[in-house]
Amino acid sequence: MSLPILDLNNVLAPALAEGGLDPARLEVGGDLQRRFADAHEVFERRRAAGDLGFLDLPFDRETAGRVAEVAESFGQWFEDVVVLGIGGSGLGAVALREALLVPAWNERSDEVREYHPRLHVVDNPDPRTVHALFERIDPRRALFVVISKSGSTAETMALYLVARARVAAVVEAEQVRGHFLFVTDPERGALRTLAEAEGIPTLPVPANVGGRFSVLSSVGLLPAAVCGIDIDELLAGAAAMVEACRGTDLRANPAAALATVLWAADTELDLPIHVLMAYADRLRAFTLWFQQLWAESLGKVRGDGHVGPTPLPAVGATDQHAQVQLFMEGPRDKIVVFLAVDGSGVEVEVPDLHPDVETMAYLGGAGLGTLLDAERRATTEALRLRSRPSITLEVGSADARSFGALIMLFEIATVYAGGLYGVDPLDQPGVELGKRLTYALMGRHGYEAPDVPEVDERWRIGGTSG
Numbered sequence: 001m002s003l004p005i006l007d008l009n010n011v012l013a014p015a016l017a018e019g020g021l022d023p024a025r026l027e028v029g030g031d032l033q034r035r036f037a038d039a040h041e042v043f044e045r046r047r048a049a050g051d052l053g054f055l056d057l058p059f060d061r062e063t064a065g066r067v068a069e070v071a072e073s074f075g076q077w078f079e080d081v082v083v084l085g086i087g088g089s090g091l092g093a094v095a096l097r098e099a100l101l102v103p104a105w106n107e108r109s110d111e112v113r114e115y116h117p118r119l120h121v122v123d124n125p126d127p128r129t130v131h132a133l134f135e136r137i138d139p140r141r142a143l144f145v146v147i148s149k150s151g152s153t154a155e156t157m158a159l160y161l162v163a164r165a166r167v168a169a170v171v172e173a174e175q176v177r178g179h180f181l182f183v184t185d186p187e188r189g190a191l192r193t194l195a196e197a198e199g200i201p202t203l204p205v206p207a208n209v210g211g212r213f214s215v216l217s218s219v220g221l222l223p224a225a226v227c228g229i230d231i232d233e234l235l236a237g238a239a240a241m242v243e244a245c246r247g248t249d250l251r252a253n254p255a256a257a258l259a260t261v262l263w264a265a266d267t268e269l270d271l272p273i274h275v276l277m278a279y280a281d282r283l284r285a286f287t288l289w290f291q292q293l294w295a296e297s298l299g300k301v302r303g304d305g306h307v308g309p310t311p312l313p314a315v316g317a318t319d320q321h322a323q324v325q326l327f328m329e330g331p332r333d334k335i336v337v338f339l340a341v342d343g344s345g346v347e348v349e350v351p352d353l354h355p356d357v358e359t360m361a362y363l364g365g366a367g368l369g370t371l372l373d374a375e376r377r378a379t380t381e382a383l384r385l386r387s388r389p390s391i392t393l394e395v396g397s398a399d400a401r402s403f404g405a406l407i408m409l410f411e412i413a414t415v416y417a418g419g420l421y422g423v424d425p426l427d428q429p430g431v432e433l434g435k436r437l438t439y440a441l442m443g444r445h446g447y448e449a450p451d452v453p454e455v456d457e458r459w460r461i462g463g464t465s466g
């Protein structure tokens with residue numbers, strides 16, 4: 001099978017006239033290769049300690065089989081499947097649905113096929129969204145898949161309680177549990193306890209797989225399989241990428257090359273903003289999945305300092321008319337990773353209706369896909385001409401297999417990057433304080449209300465009119 005190709009030319013000298021990395025540094029014996037070897041050692045140590053459970057997921061046939069069974073039987077009894085989960089427990093399902101099922105993100109992406117149930121993913125406890133969802137679906141014909149590794153996340157617990165009451169209001173008491181499936185830690189957490197007490201079916205998130213690395217566990221596989229995505233293909237692509245990312249030779253290990261170049265871009269070239277720009281609407285949600293992965297894994301305290309790149313999602317050609325001006329002429333603090341997709345499976349020809357109108361004639365007879373790809377190449381070249389570096393990841397057709405490979409590439413690169421930055425890419429201590437303060441504001445037992453400074457009304461500006 002063909003795996004994504006990582007093209008580094010536009011971050012290296014001489015393609016980049018100014019500020020490019022010397023390619024010799026990436027070769028065997030080069031300093032970046034040696035630097036990566038240390039990160040690789042950390043990675044291997046953690047793998048041996050059993051911390052990197054996500055690497056085993058593509059080979060876990062038992063879980064894939066169980067997921068397929070649940071999706072094909074139980075899952076198909078319903079008209080609507082509603083995933084309730086946030087962060088790593090929601091972003092992956094959306095990325096899979098958008099990439100592999102729905103051609104355009106801004107279509108009504110919850111209306112998919114005739115046979116499979118519609119898949120909705122609700123992450124935010126926004127009352128408008130939740131209200132609108134329950135206006136559209138019939139809880140008697142809906143399955144709620146509650147996904148939470150910890151089994152305690154406030155947003156997800158609140159959404160579960162709402163869904164539970166909505167179901168209980170319209171079905172017999174003994175049928176309520178048949179409308180729920182929990183995806184959670186195999187041993188711990190409130191959802192696990194509840195499932196055991198009430199006989200609610202569950203699927204596990206392995207204990208050594210953290211939320212943002214869990215898309216290839218039941219967390220992403222179940223929603224994907226329910227709506228007809230080929231999870232075997234997805235896992236086969238991911239497995240091939242695990243095999244491809246071994247060893248310390250940057251030219252033979254794409255995740256290593258990606259992580260090392262992005263780390264060097266940040267720490268040496270002063271390019272701390274890492275733009276992921278997908279030239280396909282259907283990869284927009286993937287860029288948001290990447291954003292969580294990169295931000296939560298690498299934005300950390302190290303010693304007495306703070307490190308971490310800022311991931312910035314973008315979509316071409318849309319963002320050529322929004323963000324590219326900034327990328328071209330704004331501060332030199334960005335490196336762009338382009339996702340190039342081979343759209344050959346689907347092409348729409350532009351008809352030659354006005355051969356005399358100069359602004360339209362050249363488009364006649366071309367394909368929209370050809371135009372989109374020309375725009376990507378032109379943007380890459382425009383950046384290069386201004387000595388603004390970029391990387392291109394050619395992801396092929398972005399079918400289930402290559403998408404699985406892409407997911408695994410970024411997951412492995414993230415752990416490598418953790419080693420390069422000298423931080424633990426698997427934790428997220430910085431989100432805890434906000435959670436505790438939310439509990440306090442919501443009156444959770446044992447949490448004290450925060451001591452908020454008095455508000456000075458003079459600095460609350462605006463708000464009245466006339």
Ligand SMILES: O=P(O)(O)OC[C@H]1O[C@H](O)[C@H](O)[C@@H](O)[C@@H]1O
Pocket residue numbers: 086087088089147148149150151152153156211212296428431
């Ligand atoms: O799966 P859960 O335990 O509900 O966690 C959901 C999310 O919330 C946390 O705040 C973490 O920052 C995320 O990494 C995680 O994915």
